[in-house]
Amino acid sequence: MMTDIQLVELTVNGERHELVIPPRRTLADVLRHDLGLTGTHVGCEHGICGACTVLVDGAPARACLLFAAQVENSAIRTVESLSGPGDELSDLQRAFADHHGLQCGFCTPGFLMLAEGYLADEPDATREDIREVVSSNLCRCTGYQTITDAIDDCASRRRAALQSALLSTQDGSTA
Structure with missing residues (x-):
């Protein structure tokens, strides 16, 4: 029962x-x-x-x-x-805003969470990889170019920050 x-x-x-x-x-x-x-x-x-x-x-x-x-x-x-203290935008949210990866905003939360999960597993994702992943969600306003641009930019910045932190650690300096 x-x-x-x-x-x-x-x-x-x-x-x-x-x-x-x-x-x-x-x-x-x-x-x-x-x-x-x-x-x-x-x-x-x-x-x-x-x-x-x-x-x-x-x-x-x-x-x-x-x-x-x-x-x-x-x-x-x-x-x-995703947002930080005081509702500060995360790096991914900021990239979406900077690259105009949203218009009406209805699909944006789904794209943000898709990208957040994907980049955590695939930090070295190529632009082509990102384009394929975002094709699984639907957007009727922006097309996918600006969304792909935003995610690619965020991934590049995260890789650069990680590389900088690694170099700082190897140099014995503080990050």
Whole structure:
């Protein structure tokens, strides 16, 4: 016999939550309606558009396709986790702004989380790799050139910062 509600414990953006929800409640609905994290957008509700992309244990995932119960005991990150103190933009968010990688903004959170997860796994991604990855999400306004430019710029800056830190460590100087 299936119960109408269940207790689910989720860690979202580093904060633990205990929720009593229907077993078939999607992660997207929990994030938006139960936790008030409206940066996760719901577009197609079929996993096609990517607007609902979040990170589950560091990997990009479509929140509309996951039941919240499926990701219990996983580390979930939403777009709200990207900004720093005082809502300071992350390097990736800044790159999107600098390269005009957004217009209406509906798809932007999904692209940001897709890119954040991808760059964490593939810091040496080429422009062609990035172009292929972003093709998995849909944008009707900007086209993909400015989004690819933003992610490529962020990846280049992260690589340069890492290289600088490594050189500083080897020189014995402080970073």
